Amino acid sequence: MVLINNRRYLFIGQYTDPKDVRDDSSFYFPIALINGHWMDNIGVGINTAYLGMSLKEYSQLKEPLSLAEMMAMLLDANPFTEMWNCGNRGSVSVDELNINIKNNKLIETYKKIY
DSSP states (O other): OEEESOSSSOOEEEEOOGGGGBOSSOBOOOEEOGGGOEEOSSOOOTTEEEESSOHHHHHTOSSOOOHHHHHHHEEESSOOSOOEEOOSTTSSOHHHHHHHHHTTOHHHHSEEOO
16 A cells, blocks of 8 residues: 555655554455445555555565555556545444445445545
8 A cells, every 4th residue: 555645646655564564463454344345454545546466465575665666566546436434443343334334324424535
C-alpha cells in the first residue's frame, strides 16, 4: 500500500514499512463483508494505491522498495469505488456492519468519504 498525495499528479508521498503489514502471527488482511464491501485493517484512505505484490510478499522485504520501484509496480492508483468512515477500529463489529449494509443504512449510520 502506498499513499498517492494528489490524484491529479501521481507521486508517492508515504508508504507502509514492510514490517508494519503484519503482527507476529498474522497479516492485516481486510475482512470481507457482504455485497462486496471490505473492512480495512491496515489504515487505507482515499489516497491509497496498491502495488502488484501481496501483503505476504511485501512483508518479507528486508527494507522498503525505492520510490522508483514502487512507481514501476503500481497496480492501481485509484482502487476504490466508495469508502466509508465507520469509526475507530474495534468500535463497530463485522456483524453490525453487515446488518447496516444489508439494510441499506450505511448513509444513515456512517460518513461517506469517497
